[in-house]
Amino acid sequence: xxxxxxxxxxxxxxxxxxxxxxxxxxxxxxxxxxxxxxxxxxxxxxxxxxxxxxxxxxxxxxxxxxxxxxxxxxxxxxxxxxxxxxxxxxxxxxxxxxxxxxxxxxxxxxxxxxxxxxxxxxxxxxxxxxxxxxxxxxxxxxxxxxxxxxxxxxxxxxxxxxxxxxxxxxxxxxxxxxxxxxxxxxxxxxxxxxxxxxxxxxxxxxxxxxxxxxxxxxxxxxxxxxxxxxxxxxxxxxxxxxxxxxxxxxxxxxxxxxxxxxxxxxxxxxxxxxxxxxxxxxxxxxxxxxxxxxxxxxxxxxxxxxxxxxxxxxxxxxxxxx
Amino acid sequence: xxxxxxxxxxxxxxxxxxxxxxxxxxxxxxxxxxxxxxxxxxxxxxxxxxxxxxxxxxxxxxxxxxxxxxxxxxxxxxxxxxxxxxxxxxxxxxxxxxxxxxxxxxxxxxxxxxxxxxxxxxxxxxxxxxxxxxxxxxxxxxxxxxxxxxxxxxxxxxxxxxxxxxxxxxxxxxxxxxxxxxxxxxxxxxxxxxxxxxxxxxxxxxxxxxxxxxxxxxxxxxxxxxxxxxxxxxxxxxxxxxxxxxxxxxxxxxxxxxxxxxxxxxxxxxxxxxxxxxxxxxxxxxxxxxxxxxxxxxxxxxxxxxxxxxxxxxxxxxxxxxx
Numbered sequence: 001x002x003x004x005x006x007x008x009x010x011x012x013x014x015x016x017x018x019x020x021x022x023x024x025x026x027x028x029x030x031x032x033x034x035x036x037x038x039x040x041x042x043x044x045x046x047x048x049x050x051x052x053x054x055x056x057x058x059x060x061x062x063x064x065x066x067x068x069x070x071x072x073x074x075x076x077x078x079x080x081x082x083x084x085x086x087x088x089x090x091x092x093x094x095x096x097x098x099x100x101x102x103x104x105x106x107x108x109x110x111x112x113x114x115x116x117x118x119x120x121x122x123x124x125x126x127x128x129x130x131x132x133x134x135x136x137x138x139x140x141x142x143x144x145x146x147x148x149x150x151x152x153x154x155x156x157x158x159x160x161x162x163x164x165x166x167x168x169x170x171x172x173x174x175x176x177x178x179x180x181x182x183x184x185x186x187x188x189x190x191x192x193x194x195x196x197x198x199x200x201x202x203x204x205x206x207x208x209x210x211x212x213x214x215x216x217x218x219x220x221x222x223x224x225x226x227x228x229x230x231x232x233x234x235x236x237x238x239x240x241x242x243x244x245x246x247x248x249x250x251x252x253x254x255x256x257x258x259x260x261x262x263x264x265x266x267x268x269x270x271x272x273x274x275x276x277x278x279x280x281x282x283x284x285x286x287x288x289x290x291x292x293x294x295x296x297x298x299x300x301x302x303x304x305x306x307x308x309x310x311x312x313x314x315x316x317x318x319x320x321x322x
Numbered sequence: 323x324x325x326x327x328x329x330x331x332x333x334x335x336x337x338x339x340x341x342x343x344x345x346x347x348x349x350x351x352x353x354x355x356x357x358x359x360x361x362x363x364x365x366x367x368x369x370x371x372x373x374x375x376x377x378x379x380x381x382x383x384x385x386x387x388x389x390x391x392x393x394x395x396x397x398x399x400x401x402x403x404x405x406x407x408x409x410x411x412x413x414x415x416x417x418x419x420x421x422x423x424x425x426x427x428x429x430x431x432x433x434x435x436x437x438x439x440x441x442x443x444x445x446x447x448x449x450x451x452x453x454x455x456x457x458x459x460x461x462x463x464x465x466x467x468x469x470x471x472x473x474x475x476x477x478x479x480x481x482x483x484x485x486x487x488x489x490x491x492x493x494x495x496x497x498x499x500x501x502x503x504x505x506x507x508x509x510x511x512x513x514x515x516x517x518x519x520x521x522x523x524x525x526x527x528x529x530x531x532x533x534x535x536x537x538x539x540x541x542x543x544x545x546x547x548x549x550x551x552x553x554x555x556x557x558x559x560x561x562x563x564x565x566x567x568x569x570x571x572x573x574x575x576x577x578x579x580x581x582x583x584x585x586x587x588x589x590x591x592x593x594x595x596x597x598x599x600x601x602x603x604x605x606x607x608x609x610x611x612x613x614x615x616x617x618x619x620x621x622x623x624x625x626x627x628x629x630x631x632x633x634x635x636x637x638x639x640x641x642x643x644x645x
Binding site: 261275 | 464613
């Protein structure tokens with residue numbers, strides 16, 4: 001053996017004993033001087049994802065944009081509400097570090113956009129995570145037990161389908177008064193969990209008939225253990241993909257609500273309300289173009305990452321390139 | 323087929339009733355229709371307010387109020403606005419007409435462009451043409467509508483202010499005098515909203531068309547058609563194209579149904595008197611009956627076009643059976 005450290009990739013079959021495929025004689029492999037490296041499905045997925053160029057570009061973009069938003073206190077040259085009436089509606093320039101110009105009361109627009117990213121990013125991430133968890137639990141129960149839970153859920157989604165989401169959102173936002181960031185997050189979660197629940201339900205409906213579920217039941221595993229220990233890992237792929245895309249969706253929807261004045265109210269800047277604010281000054285292009293551009297970049301990056309995750313986690317699904 | 327359609331229509335009635343009740347509760351809780359009157363206590367004494375409350379059934383439970391609304395929908399053609407005492411029907415049909423004009427134009431243009439681009443992208447997969455248009459449609463898909471509309475508005479306002487050339491108007495439906503539906507003045511007014519909606523729908527259609535063309539091109543019967551020596555043009559247009567259109571028919575029917583509710587954002591930005599603009603306006607004034615009339619028209623159009631999409635799908639693809 002010239003290469004004693006060559007590793008063998010072993011795609012794990014169904015049964016794993018301590019992470020190593022059953023039936024492989026460790027001794028014989030060691031005797032050949034080969035190192036055995038077991039790779040789980042997750043490590044395969046990770047490798048596929050890391051090799052996906054567009055996904056890596058998207059991930060890099062997201063880290064930069066969301067990083068700036070998260071560290072707004074340190075990155076932004078000014079605070080979002082620092083008024084300077086001597087320097088109103090200034091076009092973007094490097095003078096005084098107003099790279100994005102200033103708004104109608106002289107606030108530095110770059111800082112406002114960065115704080116706007118922070119708001120939008122919080123809304124997007126919280127909505128995606130909470131609605132994924134909620135949709136996962138609900139969809140799992142509906143798909144596993146079927147029966148009335150399932151029926152109820154399908155009727156609820158039917159109802160939601162008859163009214164366009166945005167219209168219903170506007171009505172509910174008007175009802176709850178909108179305004180605060182957390183009210184908006186709450187409303188969005190209320191709408192975003194249904195598609196994820198539907199996906200999980202669909203997968204669960206087919207998985208519950210699989211042999212390994214039957215086997216788990218035969219050895220006496222409880223419903224809860226079967227659902228979350230055995231079946232759940234097989235649904236995580238689509239849920240992660242859907243959850244990622246939901247980040248972009250939630251950010252755009254929040255921007256839409258804020259744009260129409262039913263979303264997050266000033267002085268807290270969000271990307272949507274910044275674009276809306278710029279509408280009053282069509283000649284000061286930077287006021288609406290720049291925050292909108294950031295929105296577009298976020299959506300593109302999230303979509304790239306989502307596509308990469310889909311290719312990595314859900315290889316059976318045929319790729320439809322955008 | 324007839325029994326399928328009948329069943330679907332019957333099934334949609336309880337859904338409509340339930341969704342109308344839920345939205346009625348939401349909308350009537352959302353705002354106070356008497357807020358404007360209340361703001362002026364001098365002319366509107368508590369007695370007057372109480373009287374109005376009684377007349378408009380605002381002192382009743384939400385169930386009773388819902389029933390009054392249902393009654394007015396059937397006896398008074400979608401009812402009379404409680405706020406302005408104007409009948410809703412003429413207002414909402416006028417708005418629907420304007421929305422219809424914009425949506426029809428945008429959909430026809432987007433369908434033609436989207437289908438054509440989708441076909442050529444699929445035939446010349448990974449060519450420069452393909453890459454260019456997949457990027458364009460990806461951008462169109464990622465762009466929020468309001469941002470696109472605002473940029474168009476900014477550009478044309480700037481052009482007018484700099485060179486005093488009026489190419490397209492950036493707000494309203496006509497300048498001054500009311501112009502007829504297809505006059506040049508009207509077209510100059512609706513051009514920008516039409517472009518906005520076209521870009522959004524084009525992104526959708528070209529992606530779908532490309533994907534479904536590629537799907538069909540790689541199928542066995544296309545290989546057979548090529549193998550028996552058919553000219554490539556015939557293969558593409560007789561065998562591939564026709565089958566690839568099926569998903570587009572469904573998608574465009576759904577899109578059309580959804581857009582009849584008006585492109586809320588687009589109409590708001592260009593201050594167009596369409597459905598979406600009407601809805602937002604009435605919602606902010608808490609005009610319950612008007613908002614409900616809008617929601618019902620939208621729900622019915624969505625349900626109808628969903629049904630049309632499903633029926634067309636079965637008609638175009640005999641492999642699908644409804645039982």
